[in-house]
Amino acid sequence: MRNRTLSFPPLRSACLAAALAALVLLALPAPSPRAVAAEGPGKGDHRVIQLPNPTLKGKMTLEEAMSKRASIRDFRQRALTQEEIGQILWSAGGQTRPWGGRTVPSAGALYPLEIDIATPEGVFRYLPERHQLQPRATGNLLPKLAAAALNQHFVAQAPAVVVISAVYERTKRRYGSRAERYVHMEAGHAAQNIHLEAVSLGLGSVAVGAFNDSEVHRVLALRADEKPLYLIPVGEPAQRP
Numbered sequence: 454m455r456n457r458t459l460s461f462p463p464l465r466s467a468c469l470a471a472a473l474a475a476l477v478l479l480a481l482p483a484p485s486p487r488a489v490a491a492e493g494p495g496k497g498d499h500r501v502i503q504l505p506n507p508t509l510k511g512k513m514t515l516e517e518a519m520s521k522r523a524s525i526r527d528f529r530q531r532a533l534t535q536e537e538i539g540q541i542l543w544s545a546g547g548q549t550r551p552w553g554g555r556t557v558p559s560a561g562a563l564y565p566l567e568i569d570i571a572t573p574e575g576v577f578r579y580l581p582e583r584h585q586l587q588p589r590a591t592g593n594l595l596p597k598l599a600a601a602a603l604n605q606h607f608v609a610q611a612p613a614v615v616v617i618s619a620v621y622e623r624t625k626r627r628y629g630s631r632a633e634r635y636v637h638m639e640a641g642h643a644a645q646n647i648h649l650e651a652v653s654l655g656l657g658s659v660a661v662g663a664f665n666d667s668e669v670h671r672v673l674a675l676r677a678d679e680k681p682l683y684l685i686p687v688g689e690p691a692q693r694p
């Protein structure tokens with residue numbers, strides 16, 4: 454009889470149980486996106502992380518940032534904050550227009566670039582439409598990335614490395630043989646924004662083009678159609694330039 458009641462509760466009891474469950478759920482505080490972001494992703498945690506809104510008022514003029522930009526290869530061992538990560542990624546391709554326009558121009562607005570950021574915690578894909586991070590891998594892959602970058606040791610010592618990859622097909626479908634040139638121009642736009650944003654935040658960066666393509670592809674577990682173009686270590690400079 455008891456079992457039967459448990460297996461097939463009368464309709465009224467079932468409704469009561471559902472209502473109670475709903476009340477309990479409503480009473481529980483929902484984890485805010487910021488809270489999830491602040492905790493950081495746990496092992497195997499693939500929840501999307503909401504980044505803090507980018508600030509549009511920097512501490513430096515554009516001209517000052519340009520004059521101060523220089524390659525930085527020696528970084529302090531300080532993790533980047535969520536605000537810094539958000540600001541850097543937004544500069545690389547954050548959405549700024551309701552129709553999908555971004556901080557960087559794109560031939561035919563086809564947006565062939567994908568931006569990842571590798572930190573000692575893992576690898577995260579930037580989702581420009583909602584200014585979010587999608588965790589893709591956990592653990593510190595920076596030493597492997599440095600090995601793939603022909604053992605340029607500073608790649609492993611930076612607190613974060615931004616990786617710009619391209620899906621050429623997105624642009625090729627419309628522009629054919631011009632696509633390759635367009636995609637590389639766009640990677641340059643995104644990279645320069647990152648370098649200048651880094652300076653504006655009091656950080657430093659360096660362009661890294663010397664790496665083994667297939668090794669970087671393998672370490673980051675990129676999709677077959679994603680080609681890594683650019684690594685940009687970013688962090689607080691050990692010395693002010």
Ligand SMILES: Cc1cc2nc3c(=O)[nH]c(=O)nc-3n(C[C@H](O)[C@H](O)[C@H](O)COP(=O)(O)O)c2cc1C
Pocket residue numbers: 522523524525526605659660661662663664
């Ligand atoms: C496309 C490109 C690829 C580069 N690749 C590397 C690299 O693999 N390793 C590195 O240490 N610097 C690299 N650099 C940085 C240059 O060495 C650096 O920009 C140059 O020496 C001028 O110095 P500055 O950036 O301080 O003005 C690269 C720069 C560019 C534009």
